[in-house]
Amino acid sequence: MARRAQTSTAVLGALAIGPLTGYEIRQAITTVLGHFWHESFGQIYPCLAELEADGLIAATPGERAGSRRFEITDAGRGRLRDLLLEPAPPQAPRNGVLLRVFFGRELPDGAMTDLLDDVATEARTRLATYAGIRAGIAADPEYATHGRFWEATIRAGELSAQATIAWVAEVAPSLTT
Amino acid sequence: MARRAQTSTAVLGALAIGPLTGYEIRQAITTVLGHFWHESFGQIYPCLAELEADGLIAATPGERAGSRRFEITDAGRGRLRDLLLEPAPPQAPRNGVLLRVFFGRELPDGAMTDLLDDVATEARTRLATYAGIRAGIAADPEYATHGRFWEATIRAGELSAQATIAWVAEVAPSLTT
């Protein structure tokens, strides 16, 4: 029931937008959702089997032999709604960069500069990626109904990346001797 | 070796600032480090035992019967340095709020408003907490040597919280019908 609740939410949510095969769910999660949500592939198929057994999704034969395309059922849509209404479980923070900055005095000269440079570069790359995703989703036929939610999600990523870049610019002078 | 690398980093890092008992490490991790780093208490004592066996930390009897205060050894300081120089392992993102926003079309009326309100409130609470932590660390005798690193860490939290508040203000109008 509640054990794989978050994985179920992601899978049911994806299927609420349109029917997909397990492989396609996996792809959707790595490309679009991948920037704020992660699923281990080893969990998707067991999760699909469980959801199907519970009547929350239904399979139709896919184009290829052996492949199955899943659709969300009315019961599944109700369950998704319930799952989305539950408060988001707090993610235990494990920020490796901040851990290194916090103990930064133990870092040899130059290492802090490298670390901060990498962080800023990564944030800039993320910004570019978001721009690409934005262009991609705008072409999606579901954009009319889901677009504003997708845009808001990407916007969170952009503001976060910009905050990171601003942070590096602000603290670098005092941390790099 | 590499299995508990991140926990070792946090523990060695804490002991590099000053000698602590297991209990005090636990406290330090929940209060100051807690906002960007999490350790399960069940891991601290096994980790301490391992580090002691490897000669990276050394125990002296604490004030109370049975308690032990740990100090970092020279070997431990070298190991900490190596650990800090390793790139921070990427944390798989699992942002429950963004997952809910992304699938926001499935949310009933009003739920999105509540969700965003909660997010903004939580971010404001975090800002207030950071102000408290700032006041606390400024009084620490180690502030002179470590202060700028601690300040930079807190600053990252502040900028992140501010970005969250700005995000809610920006996207709320388009998401709450």
Next chain:
DNA sequence: GGGCACATGTAAGCTGTTACATGATTAA
């Protein structure tokens, strides 16, 4: 003498990751 903060530790169980195994279809 009761409650709280200090202090240390373990063990069961759950979750999630990794690596592997298998095979169909399509493009070069």
Next chain:
DNA sequence: TTAATCATGTAACAGCTTACATGTGCCC
């Protein structure tokens, strides 16, 4: 015909959480 992509699945393992077990010292 070979490589890449599509497609499904499992099983072993690593890591983490939770709950429990135990005891000291201080203050009211």
